[in-house]
Amino acid sequence: MGSTDDFQIYFYTGHKGRYGHEFFRFEIDKYRTLKYANNSNYRQDSIIQKTLQLSPTLIKEIQRIIKDSEIMHEDSSKWPHQDENGRLQLEIEMNGQSINIETAKISSLADTLSTEDPEGLRVLYYLIQDFKCLILSIISLHFKIKPIA
Numbered sequence: 001m002g003s004t005d006d007f008q009i010y011f012y013t014g015h016k017g018r019y020g021h022e023f024f025r026f027e028i029d030k031y032r033t034l035k036y037a038n039n040s041n042y043r044q045d046s047i048i049q050k051t052l053q054l055s056p057t058l059i060k061e062i063q064r065i066i067k068d069s070e071i072m073h074e075d076s077s078k079w080p081h082q083d084e085n086g087r088l089q090l091e092i093e094m095n096g097q098s099i100n101i102e103t104a105k106i107s108s109l110a111d112t113l114s115t116e117d118p119e120g121l122r123v124l125y126y127l128i129q130d131f132k133c134l135i136l137s138i139i140s141l142h143f144k145i146k147p148i149a
Helices: 056-069 118-142
Strands: 008-017 020-028 033-039 048-053 087-094 097-104
Touching: 008 118, 020 118, 033 118, 048 118, 056 087, 056 118, 087 118, 097 118
Parallel strands: none
Antiparallel strands: 008 020, 008 087, 020 033, 033 048, 087 097
C-alpha cells in the first residue's frame, strides 16, 4: 500500500449563496493531522473547526479506499467546471502519484448523469460520500461530549 509519509489529501466543496460562503473542507497532511472545517451560516451558525491526529492504521484504510475507488486513474478533463452552484476540489498525493481535480459541486448522483463522463464523476461522487461519512464519524467519535454509558 505504501508508506503514510507521502500521503496527503485536500478536499473542499462549497458555494456562495443566500447564507454567505458555505463549505465543507478537510485535509490530511503528511504528519497524519486531520484538519476539518464546516461553515454553514444558516441561522447564523458559526464555522466548526476541528484538528486531530490520525493513526497509521486509519491512514492505511483511507489509502485503501482511494486505491479501491480507482480515482487516481480518472481523467477529469471532460468534467464540468465550477459554476454558480459551487465547486468541488480534491487533491491527493499517494505513493508517488498525485491528482488535482476541480469541478462543479456534485450535490447528488443525478448531477453526474448529464455530463460527458458520467462514469468518472460517479467514481468521484462515491469516493466523496465515503470520505464524508468517515471524516464525520471520526469527528463525532473523537469529540463526543457525553461518553456512552
